[in-house]
Amino acid sequence: MTATAPAASVLFVCVHNAGRSQMAAGFLAHLAGDRIEVRSAGSAPGNEINPAAVAAMAEVGIDLSGRAPKVLTAEALQASDYVITMGCGDACPYLPGKTYLDWKLDDPAGQGVDAVRPVRDAIRTLIENLIAEIDAKSTAGHER
Numbered sequence: 001m002t003a004t005a006p007a008a009s010v011l012f013v014c015v016h017n018a019g020r021s022q023m024a025a026g027f028l029a030h031l032a033g034d035r036i037e038v039r040s041a042g043s044a045p046g047n048e049i050n051p052a053a054v055a056a057m058a059e060v061g062i063d064l065s066g067r068a069p070k071v072l073t074a075e076a077l078q079a080s081d082y083v084i085t086m087g088c089g090d091a092c093p094y095l096p097g098k099t100y101l102d103w104k105l106d107d108p109a110g111q112g113v114d115a116v117r118p119v120r121d122a123i124r125t126l127i128e129n130l131i132a133e134i135d136a137k138s139t140a141g142h143e144r
Contacts, residue, residue, distance in 0.1 A: 050109060
């Protein structure tokens with residue numbers, strides 16, 4: 001196989017896996033391509049992706065319409081280098097040896113596109129910073 005292994009794997013977790021975590025996964029896949037493995041899940045997944053999140057992401061050229069909320073599994077957690085939580089509180093699991101980040105973002109559930117745009121833009125900035133951190137670690141040669 002000629003493809004190189006991803007620099008890292010990232011799991012985004014929120015309660016319903018219908019808004020914030022889906023937008024974050026969409027941005028990371030869009031901006032990092034296959035350099036970073038992307039997963040998202042929810043501790044209590046909803047029935048569908050928040051339509052306002054789908055619309056807000058479509059405005060920046062990212063299509064979330066074919067995605068569906070997924071339940072958080074131990075396997076997804078175990079397979080991820082980074083676990084990024086978004087407002088799931090005590091429902092978010094913890095495994096030693098993972099890098100945990102908790103992103104404080106407003107919950108877009110039940111909000112219109114106008115309320116979702118600032119959350120989307122904040123997520124994009126956080127994703128850009130995360131990619132820079134992962135790239136810096138992978139070029140450092142894992143000297144830790």
